[in-house]
Amino acid sequence: MKVIFFISIFFIVYAMVGYPLVLKFLYQFLKKDSLIVDEKYEPYVSIIIPVYNEEKVIEKKLVNLMELNYPQDKCEIMIASDNSTDNTNLIVKKYISEYSNIHLVEVKNRKGKTNAQDEAVDRSKGEILVFSDANSILENNAINEITKYMVNEDVSYVAGKLVYTNGDLNRTAETESSYWNYDLEMRKIESELSSITAGNGALYSVRRNDYEKIDPIYSHDSIFPPKFVVKGKKAKFNPNAIAFEKAGENLGDEFKRKIRMSRKIIKINFVDFQKYNMKKCGIFSFFYFSHRFCRNFLFLFHLIALITNVFLINNTFFLILLLLQTSFFFCSFLGIYIHNKYLKVFTYYTMTVLAQLLGAYKEITGKSKPFWEIAESTR
Template identity: 35%
Template sequence: MIFIFWFSCLMAIYHLFFYAVILQVIASVKQMKINVSEDYMPTVTFVTAAFNEEEYIEEKLQSFANLDYPKDKINLIIVSDNSDDDTNFIVQKYVDKFDNIRLVIQKTRKGKASALNLIEPKIDSEIVISTDASSILEKDAVKKMVRHFNDDSIGLVTGKLKYVKKNNDKSGEGLYWKYETWIRKNESKVYSVIVASGCLFAIRRELYKQIHPSSPDDFERTLVTLENGYRAIIEPEAVVYEYLTVKTSDEISRKIRIISREWFALLRHKALLNFFKFPIISLFLISHKLIRWLLPFISISIIGSAIFLRSILFMNYFLCVTAILFGFGLLELLLEKNGKSIKLFKVPAYIIAMNYASSIAFMKFIFRKQQTIW
């Protein structure tokens, strides 16, 4: 039982700390080279799926219109997933005003992946850029990304997400996302990221294919890129902004949906877990994704074995500290429901919420319950 406790602790610590540190050390010693060209400006098609985005869509369209890129080489296709608010009306105003903006309406609501599949045959550019309806790009984001496609080994380039508060304070960024971005930067330097940011990524047209209706397009398209022998990298200077979700509890249903879909996506591309064929990618997937998805069960293993070993004084201290942190996290979740918050308790609250989401997502995967609607 003592072995189970320490092995489980080691797994959790490796995922949360050592993996990131090891990547940082390797990246500081040796980085993959990229043949970048500032003069490389391929044709680009932006694709955005939208459902009832009247609150954000006009700002999105204006952001596209302001991009610093040759207008004859860039266009935008908005596909509305049967929106029943003013989304279609707002987009149509811009379609009438700009020749390089198109609106496609999916008559029956089928979800994001199906909406993107609908417009896939209409794309004839060299590069496809996928971006969310609520994502706002810096003017130079396109140039910063496409310059990497001058290198034939690069198949996908993802941008850097920064969260903003409703008052447009662009300094607001979640602690989790800072940690996640740090990992992705170093994965990119060492070899390749294993998941793109869904709010902004660019991909070669030949890799942009039809995907499963329940697919998380950012993860699935990255896996397709890697399976085809290309690298996927992050461009930290290609900045995209999204509004910050204030409540941790608001993230739970979204995370359940995302993680369950990622399980199914990885199952479809399970060949990438073959260490002998994809040694680096398989290691990245296990260290970055699989262990994270299984953290709820690793946590249960740690706590369960500690309870069994409570005759050891250290285990009693460990259980007491764990119980206190768990209590702080639950209190924060309750406070958030009433519009209040204690900053110190946000981390344990987030850990509880994400472990809960991961466990539910795993159950959905085990029982093959796939959700296709957003």
């Protein structure tokens, strides 16, 4: 029982503290991956935006896309509407009448974001497929940046950098923004040494010839990077390809978003299992195990640590450890009601682990769905 307890604690600490330190250590000694960067590379690009009832932000998104530095005659904009029931489609059609490179793909039966993206890809013609969310505002040179790594034929996927715009205005958003920046530092190192283990939906590109349709319950940003690495390709991070978004400004929105992100928190670790084969994937396998596998199972490690600790309380040392665990969760509870940035860190972390647990429960009970609901405070 003691061994199980300490193994669980080790993986919790390793996932959140140990791995980032190991990664920084490795960065000092390992050879960096080299890429050709061609600033003049301008392939024909299909910009694909999946939407569901985005009438509040879709016009701003379209204006943003039309103002990008990338040549308009070298890109098309595909709005993939997942059976929207508000005025989203009407707003898009208004812009279609003014701009010939904007297209609306109306998905008749709502099947989720990934399916909507698939339907748009089927009707697109770009050599490079660029994906972005409706509420993400791209920096003017974002498309130029997200495509220039694609001059390397072995690069199949490039993720941009998501920047939260309200991180200094709201405690919940500030905590999410801080955690995200911490994660981006790891992605940058992983990319420079090998490949990133996951992307983000705000901005990423995929080479058309490498694009694959996946089970719509999953998302591209979690499936594509390891899938491409297993096939001998690379998935990179370009910090100069920037997209801006609002982070969730209340715990309710952020909690729902994280539950949705955890809808396949268990099975995702076993898709393309060769990603753990270091003979095939090199140090990427270590990155994936440490950054994804260990973090994806934080809910399980915490559950095991708590349960085993209860059975060990006849020992004073373990009684103290149980009090520390319960104190941690009590501080997390206080952080919901008390506006203190340190308590918010406890709250945010516990919320993430709890969202994983609920996501795992939904997955096990067959209740996971590919649909997404809008988090209003991110709009």
